[in-house]
Amino acid sequence: LSMMVRHRRPQEPPLDKGFMPWLGHAMTFRKNMFEFLKGMMAKHGDVFTVQLGGQYFTFVMDPLSFGPIIKDTKKTLDFIKYAQELVLKVFRYKPTDGVHQIIHSASTKHLMGQGLENLNKAVLDSLSLVMLGPKGPSPSASSWHEAHLFHFCYSVLFKAGYLSLFGYTKDKAQDLQDAEELFTKFRRFDLLFPRFVYSLLGPREWIEVGQLQHLFHQRLSVEQNLEKDGISNWLGHMLQFLREQKTDVCMQDRFNFVMLWASQGNTGPTCFWALLFLLKDQKAMKAVKEEAARVLGEARLEDKMSFAFTLSALKCTPVLDSVMEETLRLSASPTLVRVVQKDYVLKMASGQEYQIRCGDKIALFPYLSVHMDPDIHPEPTTFKYNRFLNPDGTRKVDFYKSGKKIHYYTMPWGSGVSICPGRFFALSEMKIFVLIMVMYFDFELVDPDVPVPPIDPRRWGFGTSQPSHEVRFRYRLKPMQ
Numbered sequence: 001l002s003m004m005v006r007h008r009r010p011q012e013p014p015l016d017k018g019f020m021p022w023l024g025h026a027m028t029f030r031k032n033m034f035e036f037l038k039g040m041m042a043k044h045g046d047v048f049t050v051q052l053g054g055q056y057f058t059f060v061m062d063p064l065s066f067g068p069i070i071k072d073t074k075k076t077l078d079f080i081k082y083a084q085e086l087v088l089k090v091f092r093y094k095p096t097d098g099v100h101q102i103i104h105s106a107s108t109k110h111l112m113g114q115g116l117e118n119l120n121k122a123v124l125d126s127l128s129l130v131m132l133g134p135k136g137p138s139p140s141a142s143s144w145h146e147a148h149l150f151h152f153c154y155s156v157l158f159k160a161g162y163l164s165l166f167g168y169t170k171d172k173a174q175d176l177q178d179a180e181e182l183f184t185k186f187r188r189f190d191l192l193f194p195r196f197v198y199s200l201l202g203p204r205e206w207i208e209v210g211q212l213q214h215l216f217h218q219r220l221s222v223e224q225n226l227e228k229d230g231i232s233n234w235l236g237h238m239l240q241f242l243r244e245q246k247t248d249v250c251m252q253d254r255f256n257f258v259m260l261w262a263s264q265g266n267t268g269p270t271c272f273w274a275l276l277f278l279l280k281d282q283k284a285m286k287a288v289k290e291e292a293a294r295v296l297g298e299a300r301l302e303d304k305m306s307f308a309f310t311l312s313a314l315k316c317t318p319v320l321d322s323v324m325e326e327t328l329r330l331s332a333s334p335t336l337v338r339v340v341q342k343d344y345v346l347k348m349a350s351g352q353e354y355q356i357r358c359g360d361k362i363a364l365f366p367y368l369s370v371h372m373d374p375d376i377h378p379e380p381t382t383f384k385y386n387r388f389l390n391p392d393g394t395r396k397v398d399f400y401k402s403g404k405k406i407h408y409y410t411m412p413w414g415s416g417v418s419i420c421p422g423r424f425f426a427l428s429e430m431k432i433f434v435l436i437m438v439m440y441f442d443f444e445l446v447d448p449d450v451p452v453p454p455i456d457p458r459r460w461g462f463g464t465s466q467p468s469h470e471v472r473f474r475y476r477l478k479p480m481q
């Protein structure tokens, strides 16, 4: 037995196995990853190995040492296998060869550059449909409506994003209703998701998750898609690849579910934090409104039906860009995981070297080690709308740690091979939404003194954080000619 008990070898990082055999620190980690890692960092410093459910994870917390891990030119650190296990469990999807590459090439072509400009137009049309209704605004749209801010943002972004990427039928009113229904299911899945990943669901929830998976596979099936127009080139391009590869039809349906999840799980929650931070900071709100008025002029509706919007203006909004970057710094908490393919020497910026064993995992949690580092970002928990602006109003990219210029000063999109391929699209989509809100709507907190709610600790490490409770607000369409 003593052969199986792991001990720290010379040159290895500090090893913390926890008290529970096999589980190690899994329970504390799952309950609140941020607090757990903060504790480990205080105890062991910038590098440590912890046991979590039979696996060993080495966390690297010094961002000046991220470079070799992220670039990994020798391909000793694998991302794909770890991700495959996860999507198989969560979406029952088993990727075939070349899928990771096709996701990234389709995204480069259709979610950036010229492809993105076409898609922005589709997003604007979808947001108009979702926010103004299929017949344009009713007279009551200009009176105050009270709602929950998180639900409002998530629901609007989900419906508009889903319709823009997955397409429409001939009946827009019906499409809207279907999107609404799909959101309710999506949100249910979203709530169960962290405990599902950690295998902590009760028996009833387990059954429910199975039913939800089944429902999504059906609702997003290739067969249903055949009846739709305007499926985005992005999704179309990837599905064509799967067809040519003769991927099972049921796996194509499941692929769609993975893409729905990846494309819709973070934008809504991020917009919630963006609007809330603006509502709590009048100076920031004023700066964003002034910039919007400067680049977009006066708000008006086209044919009384849709938002009239100069999409090229999205390139000239440094203030809003800084607001979004600051919002992502405060709300995005991805975990980057790589599986060590053969014994590996971890080289730190300090010159120190550590041996890492084959089969172990190397993990980064930039929310704690970068976003919340007071050396890189003074007063890290405070929202400062102009944190990413230079005094001359241009984008600020110079940040320092221990006096050294730092390359990875925020990492909301992950980095390296696993970087989010939808990041440019995500930013434009969120910016269009925020600009529509500030230009076309009046909105305010029901209780202006309500504090920013705490972050739900069970979602640390899963992308954008969510608040642990709702915030009430009211909104109305501004009166317009």
Ligand code: HEM
Residues within 6 Å of the ligand: 083, 100, 103, 111, 259, 262, 263, 264, 266, 267, 270, 332, 334, 335, 336, 337, 412, 413, 414, 417, 418, 419, 420, 421, 422, 423, 425, 426, 463, 464
């Ligand atoms: C605020 C919004 C978003 C955030 C913060 C975000 C963040 C991320 C992160 C951190 C990853 C890497 C996950 C990992 O390392 O395992 C990722 C992956 C991915 N994201 Fe995003 N994302 C956002 C929006 C979007 C949108 C709008 C799309 C598509 C339209 C998208 C498509 C994807 C895809 C397809 C992957 C998987 C890529 C792969 O397999 O390599 N994301 N995203």
